[in-house]
Amino acid sequence: MLIDQALSLFIGYQNSQNRSEHTIVAYQTDLNQFFNFAASDLGQEPEALTVDQIDIYTVRSFLGILSEHGLARKSMARKLAALRSFFKFLCYKGILKDNPVRRVASPKLGRKLPHFLYTDQIGGLLGAPDESNLLGCRDKVILELLYGSGLRVSELISLDRDSLDLDSGLIRVLGKGNKERVVPVTNYAIQAIRAYLKMRADHNKALLLNYQGTRLSERSVRRILDKLVAKISLEQHVHPHMLRHSFATHLLDGGADLRSVQELLGHKKLSSTQIYTHLTRERLKEVFSQAHPRAKLSINDEK
Numbered sequence: 001m002l003i004d005q006a007l008s009l010f011i012g013y014q015n016s017q018n019r020s021e022h023t024i025v026a027y028q029t030d031l032n033q034f035f036n037f038a039a040s041d042l043g044q045e046p047e048a049l050t051v052d053q054i055d056i057y058t059v060r061s062f063l064g065i066l067s068e069h070g071l072a073r074k075s076m077a078r079k080l081a082a083l084r085s086f087f088k089f090l091c092y093k094g095i096l097k098d099n100p101v102r103r104v105a106s107p108k109l110g111r112k113l114p115h116f117l118y119t120d121q122i123g124g125l126l127g128a129p130d131e132s133n134l135l136g137c138r139d140k141v142i143l144e145l146l147y148g149s150g151l152r153v154s155e156l157i158s159l160d161r162d163s164l165d166l167d168s169g170l171i172r173v174l175g176k177g178n179k180e181r182v183v184p185v186t187n188y189a190i191q192a193i194r195a196y197l198k199m200r201a202d203h204n205k206a207l208l209l210n211y212q213g214t215r216l217s218e219r220s221v222r223r224i225l226d227k228l229v230a231k232i233s234l235e236q237h238v239h240p241h242m243l244r245h246s247f248a249t250h251l252l253d254g255g256a257d258l259r260s261v262q263e264l265l266g267h268k269k270l271s272s273t274q275i276y277t278h279l280t281r282e283r284l285k286e287v288f289s290q291a292h293p294r295a296k297l298s299i300n301d302e303k
Contacts, residue, residue, distance in 0.1 A: 001095055003035050003049045010089050018178045020154075030082040037062050051090055056100045059083060063104070073107040080106055113278060114245040121234060122147055122246055126188075128228040137196040138208060138216075139224050144189035145171075146240055150247035150265055151183070152176075153218045153240045159207040161197070166190050175266040183264055248276045 007028070014024050038058050039046040059080075066076050083101045090096040117125070126143050130136035145151050145159075155173045163172045169190060170182050185193075193207075206215040221240055229238045244265070251261050262273040 001051050002047070003051060004047065006051050006086075006090060006095065007031060007035075009093070009095075010086050013089060020176070026078070027082050027085070030079040031086055034059075034062055034079065034083060037065065051087075051096055054087075054100050056103060059101055059104050063107075076107045080104065114249075114275065115236075115242050116246040116249045117238065117242060119250065122243075122250075124232045125228060125234070125238075128231050131192075131195065134196070134199045135211065137192065137199055139228065140192040141189070141196050142208065142221060142224060143228070143243070144186065144192045146243035147247055148186040148189045149173075149183045150244045150251075152244060152266075153221050155266075156240075157208060157216050157218060157221065160205045161207055162205065163207065164193065166193060173266070176268075179266070181263070181266050183266075245276075248273070249280060252276055252280050 010031075011024060011028065014027060019027075035049060036046055038044075038054055039049045041058055041061055042049070042053055044053070063076060063080065066079070080101065084099075084104075087096065087099045087101050091099050126140075126147070129139040129143065131140055142156065145156055146153070149171065151173060152175070155175055158174055159171065165171065166185075169185055169187070171185055173181055173183055175181055200209075202209070202213060204213065204215075208216040210216050210220055218240075225238060225240055248261055248265060251264070252258070258270065258273055258277065261276065262270055265273060267273045
């Protein structure tokens with residue numbers, strides 16, 4: 001089977017599984033990059049390449065070239081995951097008998113701890129919006145939901161008015177893979193939402209609107225956050241996901257159990273949530289080394 005035909009079948013299957021548009025575009029980009037390399041490596045025209053021409057050595061050569069060009073291991077692992085999914089699908093459909101990626105090891109990744117904001121920084125940021133006008137009230141809602149409920153940006157901008165049950169203090173959120181979950185909202189968020197909706201004079205079903213009256217985009221949320229960070233002169237780059245990291249970190253610091261945090265974040269695997277326990281341990285070590293007099297003893301002091 002020609003590569004183009006196999007790719008069309010694979011993408012069609014991904015669409016049927018309700019994969020996000022972002023995921024599907026990433027698959028196409030990574031796979032097309034590999035196919036172009038494989039065609040060149042095998043001395044073929046890309047449109048004449050067939051799936052059975054690709055073997056483990058082609059895959060390993062591809063990864064070797066990526067490594068020589070200095071591509072990050074995380075990006076290499078993502079591309080390999082796309083290849084693994086593609087060839088696993090072809091084997092499942094009986095188009096191939098052997099998966100050329102099956103015996104290729106993924107690059108080892110160093111565990112990178114997520115960045116977060118301290119409570120005083122969060123407090124300053126939450127006080128930054130000007131709540132005397134409509135857009136300021138909207139910005140307050142953005143912050144209160146990103147930090148107060150730990151929402152992803154994609155979940156935030158997809159919220160509709162009928163997703164809210166403010167009397168019960170709950171909202172319905174559409175997470176990754178179109179999986180719905182119910183999360184609590186803080187009283188601060190409820191007050192901010194009610195103040196914002198009271199100023200609205202439209203009937204748009206979307207909760208958050210831009211100045212043109214249409215649904216807010218992820219890019220707009222990032223720009224709004226950048227402006228608020230600049231307003232309080234916070235000397236670090238803050239992205240929306242950092243508020244979600246802060247939400248999880250502060251919950252665990254406050255004594256929340258890991259399973260509850262997993263459910264609140266909408267993580268499929270507990271291992272995705274466990275990284276925050278590493279983060280809180282690092283914080284405890286940092287506090288200990290700075291505050292305890294016996295922790296400050298240097299090697300020279302012992303001599």
